[in-house]
Amino acid sequence: MIRFKNVSLTLGNKQLLEQFNLNIAKGDKVVISAPSGAGKSTLLKLLLGFFEPDEGRILFNQKELRPENMRLIRSQIGYLSQDIDLPNGKVEEVFDEIFHYAVNRNINYSRDMLIEKIREVNLKEDILAKNTIDISGGERQRLGWILVMLLNRPVLLLDEPTSALDEAMKNYFVDYIKQTKKTVICSSHDKEWHTEPMRIITNLRS
Numbered sequence: 001m002i003r004f005k006n007v008s009l010t011l012g013n014k015q016l017l018e019q020f021n022l023n024i025a026k027g028d029k030v031v032i033s034a035p036s037g038a039g040k041s042t043l044l045k046l047l048l049g050f051f052e053p054d055e056g057r058i059l060f061n062q063k064e065l066r067p068e069n070m071r072l073i074r075s076q077i078g079y080l081s082q083d084i085d086l087p088n089g090k091v092e093e094v095f096d097e098i099f100h101y102a103v104n105r106n107i108n109y110s111r112d113m114l115i116e117k118i119r120e121v122n123l124k125e126d127i128l129a130k131n132t133i134d135i136s137g138g139e140r141q142r143l144g145w146i147l148v149m150l151l152n153r154p155v156l157l158l159d160e161p162t163s164a165l166d167e168a169m170k171n172y173f174v175d176y177i178k179q180t181k182k183t184v185i186c187s188s189h190d191k192e193w194h195t196e197p198m199r200i201i202t203n204l205r206s
């Protein structure tokens with residue numbers, strides 16, 4: 001479903017990917033656990049079309065990543081960025097707004113579903129009335145997770161998605177990924193991700 005074929009990429013003066021090959025089948029769970037600065041975030045950003053490879057090809061559902069395909073490809077991806085980029089505003093309104101975007105209008109979403117998820121991830125309902133700029137890193141990360149879970153897209157790209165969470169919460173999200181049928185690529189250093197059925201990738205330079 002996702003294929004990197006001999007992909008090389010240099011940013012600045014640093015070669016991050018060198019003839020990199022990776023085949024990801026539908027439903028696979030891939031965890032990238034290369035050292036800091038190795039290019040994990042960049043690999044995810046390549047799939048979103050934020051960077052283009054210097055050499056090689058990237059295929060998504062047999063289609064080559066090209067500017068004209070990116071809109072359709074992105075509509076199938078739930079992306080959790082490292083800094084959880086939520087718009088400014090009251091949490092409840094931010095979620096409402098996101099589910100009113102044209103691309104998300106066919107998704108089943110309600111305030112009750114949001115509240116159920118908020119409870120599941122050990123947040124309190126009063127977070128709905130808080131501004132997204134006034135919440136902690138751990139709260140923000142859990143809201144990002146709630147968003148990708150509710151968006152319910154077939155492919156998840158997760159960039160250090162458990163870095164700000166306690167052990168119980170890390171395990172909660174690892175368990176969610178274990179049981180989902182979605183195709184998942186996750187960058188993380190957390191040991192909780194080193195478990196079946198995750199495929200661990202440690203080297204981006206071959």
Ligand SMILES: Nc1ncnc2c1ncn2[C@@H]1O[C@H](COP(=O)(O)OP(=O)(O)OP(=O)(O)O)[C@@H](O)[C@H]1O
Pocket residue numbers: 011012014016034035036037038039040041042043187
């Ligand atoms: N647009 C850019 N121009 C030049 N260099 C860049 C650019 N984006 C990233 N880099 C550099 O590429 C390297 C890889 O960055 P990236 O964020 O992908 O690493 P990472 O493996 O995710 O690291 P970490 O685990 O610390 O988040 C870093 O040295 C970074 O400074």
